[in-house]
Amino acid sequence: SASPVTVTVTGAAGNIGYALLCRIASGQLLGPDVPVRLNLLEIPDAVRAAEGTAMELADSAFPLLDSVTVTDRAERAFDGAGVALLVGARPRGKGMERADLLEANGRIFGPQGRAINDHAADDIRVLVVGNPANTNALIASAHAPDVPAERFTAMTRLDHNRAVSQLAAHTGAAVRDIEGITIWGNHSATQFPDLTHATVTVDGSSRPALELVERAWVDEEFIPRVAKRGAEIIEVRGASSAASAASAAIDHVYDWVNGTQGRRTSAAIVSDGSYGVPEGLISSFPVVSEGGAWQIVPGLEPDESLLPGAGERLATTVAELESERDAVRSLGLL
Ligand code: NDP
Numbered sequence: 001s002a003s004p005v006t007v008t009v010t011g012a013a014g015n016i017g018y019a020l021l022c023r024i025a026s027g028q029l030l031g032p033d034v035p036v037r038l039n040l041l042e043i044p045d046a047v048r049a050a051e052g053t054a055m056e057l058a059d060s061a062f063p064l065l066d067s068v069t070v071t072d073r074a075e076r077a078f079d080g081a082g083v084a085l086l087v088g089a090r091p092r093g094k095g096m097e098r099a100d101l102l103e104a105n106g107r108i109f110g111p112q113g114r115a116i117n118d119h120a121a122d123d124i125r126v127l128v129v130g131n132p133a134n135t136n137a138l139i140a141s142a143h144a145p146d147v148p149a150e151r152f153t154a155m156t157r158l159d160h161n162r163a164v165s166q167l168a169a170h171t172g173a174a175v176r177d178i179e180g181i182t183i184w185g186n187h188s189a190t191q192f193p194d195l196t197h198a199t200v201t202v203d204g205s206s207r208p209a210l211e212l213v214e215r216a217w218v219d220e221e222f223i224p225r226v227a228k229r230g231a232e233i234i235e236v237r238g239a240s241s242a243a244s245a246a247s248a249a250i251d252h253v254y255d256w257v258n259g260t261q262g263r264r265t266s267a268a269i270v271s272d273g274s275y276g277v278p279e280g281l282i283s284s285f286p287v288v289s290e291g292g293a294w295q296i297v298p299g300l301e302p303d304e305s306l307l308p309g310a311g312e313r314l315a316t317t318v319a320e321l322e323s324e325r326d327a328v329r330s331l332g333l334l
Pocket of ligand 1: 041131241
């Protein structure tokens with residue numbers, strides 16, 4: 001059988017962490033025959049709560065779960081890690097400026113990047129969930145010079161899944177009949193969920209999504225709703241989304257490790273300059289996973305002729321990523 005993989009989860013005592021851990025331990029992150037060793041990182045005040053979750057993991061008697069370690073020391077948490085889910089982050093407090101938020105997160109993700117550099121396994125795969133996720137991933141990567149930049153990614157899979165679900169509901173299709181949606185850019189309100197190359201299978205034949213929906217629905221409902229779905233969940237549920245965020249994190253890592261068999265999805269990965277996104281930014285692209293690595297799929301420029309303004313939407317979200325990068329650079333965090 002496969003040898004065990006060490007999976008590190010930061011912010012393990014938080015809401016998303018709670019929704020993630022049983023799924024990882026049950027084999028849904030890496031597959032049904034890969035044993036896992038869970039390392040849970042928390043800040044000192046939350047270590048006890050994480051220990052409580054570790055007790056629940058023990059009580060679940062997962063056959064694939066080899067061990068659980070709870071710690072507040074990054075070097076220990078990332079020791080030998082093959083997968084790292086960076087969930088813990090500093091939330092925006094009242095009256096906090098953007099620079100304060102970026103700086104507070106720089107103090108978290110810089111040292112974690114360094115600990116990954118020095119202690120993780122050679123084939124470490126990092127997914128950043130904690131916001132601002134793209135820029136936190138950039139900071140971590142900058143502090144891990146020995147780890148290839150391709151191994152630091154940020155999560156836009158939840159945005160992708162939300163977009164798939166919205167299109168399916170609106171067209172009356174099943175989720176499995178939707179293909180080719182791309183989330184571009186930043187995991188923020190500027191993200192561009194792009195339907196210009198999406199298809200919906202109707203009665204066995206594949207149709208362009210934009211032939212099945214009204215332009216007004218795309219501009220006025222679909223795009224803003226996907227981008228603001230987090231706020232909608234808070235309003236209805238009375239708390240942040242956690243299960244869906246955890247589910248998207250599982251999807252991202254599972255696909256990264258096991259491949260997507262040609263099926264496209266969205267992930268924020270380091271730019272090679274594709275689509276005019278400056279090299280080195282961690283931006284969401286249309287991707288497939290092959291041989292254990294994400295590949296940007298070429299030839300899918302947002303189609304202006306199908307959706308006027310599509311090119312500008314991509315440019316806007318990329319400009320926001322550049323401005324976040326410039327801000328953390330001027331704070332000395334890169
Ligand atoms: P959550 O577990 O709900 O969220 C964690 C992070 O994920 C936040 O940055 C949140 O961003 C982000 N996020 C990304 N996508 C989503 C989404 N769709 N829905 C909701 N959140 C999303 O936060 P909690 O406050 O419950 O828990 C955070 C934990 O992290 C705490 O236990 C804290 O102690 C810990 N922590 C650990 C650190 C460490 O290990 N070194 C460092 C800092 C904190 P947003 O704020 O924008 O919603």
